[in-house]
Amino acid sequence: MAPDTLLTTAQPPDAAVRxxxxxxxxxxxxxxxxxxxxxxxxxFVALLGHSGSGKSTLLRAAARLDHDARGTGTVEVxxxxxxxxxxxRLLPWARVLDNVVLGLDGSRAERRRLGRxxxxxxxxxxxxxxxxxxxxxxxxxxxxxxxxxxxxxxxxLLDEPxxxxxxxxxxxxxxLLRRLCERHRPAVLLVTHDVDEALLLxxxxxxxxxxxxxxxxPVERGTGRDDPEFRQLRARLxxxxxxxxxxx
Amino acid sequence: xxxxxxxxxxxxxxxxRPVGRRGRRVPFARALGPLxxxxxxxLAATTGALDPQTLAPPGEVAATGWELIRTGDLQQxxxxxxxxxxxxxxxxxxxxxxxxxxxxxxRIGEALLDGTVQLLxxxxxxxxxxxAILWFGIGEQVKIVLVALGTFFPVYLNTHAALTGQDAHxxxxxxxxxxxxxxxxxxxxxxxxxxxxxxxxxxSVTISWLVLVVSEQIxxxxxxGYLMTEARTFGRTDVIVVGLVVYGLLGLLSDTLVRxxxxxxxxxxxxxx
Numbered sequence: 470m471a472p473d474t475l476l477t478t479a480q481p482p483d484a485a486v487r488x489x490x491x492x493x494x495x496x497x498x499x500x501x502x503x504x505x506x507x508x509x510x511x512x513f514v515a516l517l518g519h520s521g522s523g524k525s526t527l528l529r530a531a532a533r534l535d536h537d538a539r540g541t542g543t544v545e546v547x548x549x550x551x552x553x554x555x556x557x558r559l560l561p562w563a564r565v566l567d568n569v570v571l572g573l574d575g576s577r578a579e580r581r582r583l584g585r586x587x588x589x590x591x592x593x594x595x596x597x598x599x600x601x602x603x604x605x606x607x608x609x610x611x612x613x614x615x616x617x618x619x620x621x622x623x624x625x626l627l628d629e630p631x632x633x634x635x636x637x638x639x640x641x642x643x644x645l646l647r648r649l650c651e652r653h654r655p656a657v658l659l660v661t662h663d664v665d666e667a668l669l670l671x672x673x674x675x676x677x678x679x680x681x682x683x684x685x686x687p688v689e690r691g692t693g694r695d696d697p698e699f700r701q702l703r704a705r706l707x708x709x710x711x712x713x714x715x716x717x
Numbered sequence: 718x719x720x721x722x723x724x725x726x727x728x729x730x731x732x733x734r735p736v737g738r739r740g741r742r743v744p745f746a747r748a749l750g751p752l753x754x755x756x757x758x759x760l761a762a763t764t765g766a767l768d769p770q771t772l773a774p775p776g777e778v779a780a781t782g783w784e785l786i787r788t789g790d791l792q793q794x795x796x797x798x799x800x801x802x803x804x805x806x807x808x809x810x811x812x813x814x815x816x817x818x819x820x821x822x823x824r825i826g827e828a829l830l831d832g833t834v835q836l837l838x839x840x841x842x843x844x845x846x847x848x849a850i851l852w853f854g855i856g857e858q859v860k861i862v863l864v865a866l867g868t869f870f871p872v873y874l875n876t877h878a879a880l881t882g883q884d885a886h887x888x889x890x891x892x893x894x895x896x897x898x899x900x901x902x903x904x905x906x907x908x909x910x911x912x913x914x915x916x917x918x919x920x921s922v923t924i925s926w927l928v929l930v931v932s933e934q935i936x937x938x939x940x941x942g943y944l945m946t947e948a949r950t951f952g953r954t955d956v957i958v959v960g961l962v963v964y965g966l967l968g969l970l971s972d973t974l975v976r977x978x979x980x981x982x983x984x985x986x987x988x989x990x
Contacts (some may be wrong), residue, residue: 562909562911572895600985
């Protein structure tokens with residue numbers, strides 16, 4: 470645990486996540502500089518940035534996975550957290566249902582009932598007895614989502630969860646994730662480098678550049694792709710990320 | 718005389734046969750080689766080219782084998798050998814597994830055990846025979862101890878390597894899922910190390926026979942190895958060959974058993990291949 474980082478799991482009144490003054494460094498290089506981030510309960514925040522911009526470091530701090538990091542700051546996050554990694558990270562020696570209910574409390578029957586419900590929600594009810602190695606990339610990631618949601622998390626952390634999927638599967642996963650988030654209403658922090666994915670899913674988009682937020686903007690829901698405001702925002706985000714020929 | 722040697726020319730553009738092994742499969746292909754060896758062996762004995770003092774002919778070996786079975790001698794010695802191998806293997810595998818877990822899962826265990834074991838592994842186990850005889854005499858104990866020692870190392874080394882080589886991202890997953898220590902052990906650490914354990918177990922089973930053969934031939938009054946040593950003093954090559962066949966069958970059988978067990982326990986792996 471970073472020695473000077475104040476950690477508390479007391480949930481703030483209306484914010485699910487409250488991160489203040491977060492500074493992180495590796496090997497003398499500062500990765501995050503005095504970052505402040507609040508995420509309201511039920512809010513979907515997408516975090517954009519280049520590789521090495523510090524976005525994964527921020528997610529790991531919120532997940533409390535950064536024992537090896539040096540730094541300061543306050544991280545207040547809910548006790549119930551779930552993480553979906555870029556690789557589905559399913560235990561290859563456990564069947565899909567056992568993966569979903571791994572570490573859940575309660576009786577075996579109760580856990581299996583919850584697990585089956587979660588698998589049904591992501592459309593994998595038929596695969597509960599399958600070995601993870603037999604799943605497609607999209608199916609594996611849906612199982613990972615079920616494993617996250619079955620814990621009813623107050624904070625869902627998504628670390629480029631669709632980065633390894635093909636384009637068509639990714640579209641289906643976007644729709645599924647939106648449905649699931651509307652039903653379960655966790656606070657979400659999605660780390661991605663896909664501008665369109667961020668705009669499609671998030672209520673708010675942040676751009677992280679060299680350890681600081683260079684942009685923090687709400688996204689109007691319900692505006693179409695051809696809406697001029699949407700196109701303007703998309704162009705702005707791409708410019709912020711250093712993509713010049715955005716092809717508006 | 719008309720010499721019409723009609724050599725049929727291959728038509729232009731004819732499909733060439735695939736390079737490599739051609740033609741139909743030979744029936745019972747795998748048995749063919751050994752059968753040929755047997756035939757040559759028998760032939761050499763019948764024609765007198767092979768002195769029975771050097772190597773008894775296969776027919777005589779079979780007859781001797783049958784005789785040993787009929788009198789119950791073979792079964793008696795086989796049972797003794799099996800018991801020694803199984804007892805030694807059980808102790809060796811249990812100790813290897815337990816110490817690998819202790820060293821692989823705790824810092825203190827690692828510090829105390831691993832360095833010592835890694836040092837001792839360099840020792841050829843059969844070099845311990847003189848010391849083992851001094852310590853444990855020449856009874857059952859010394860054979861079981863030697864088998865246990867020989868089988869300990871492969872299990873320890875492979876299980877320990879599998880445990881400590883486990884990908885750090887499983888520990889990360891366990892943390893995000895807030896797994897309890899016991900759940901981490903039973904759901905992640907142990908199943909993850911199982912393939913390594915089985916690699917070690919298969920090596921151990923082979924080694925258990927190897928160590929047993931040597932220790933039974935050094936000093937024993939029962940067991941397959943004793944049967945063979947005794948046969949040597951009387952120049953009975955037929956009995957020696959019977960012993961060899963029995964050892965071979967035991968090795969084959971035990972390896973098959975471990976493979977079956979491995980296939981059952983690691984059934985999740987079948988989907989990968």
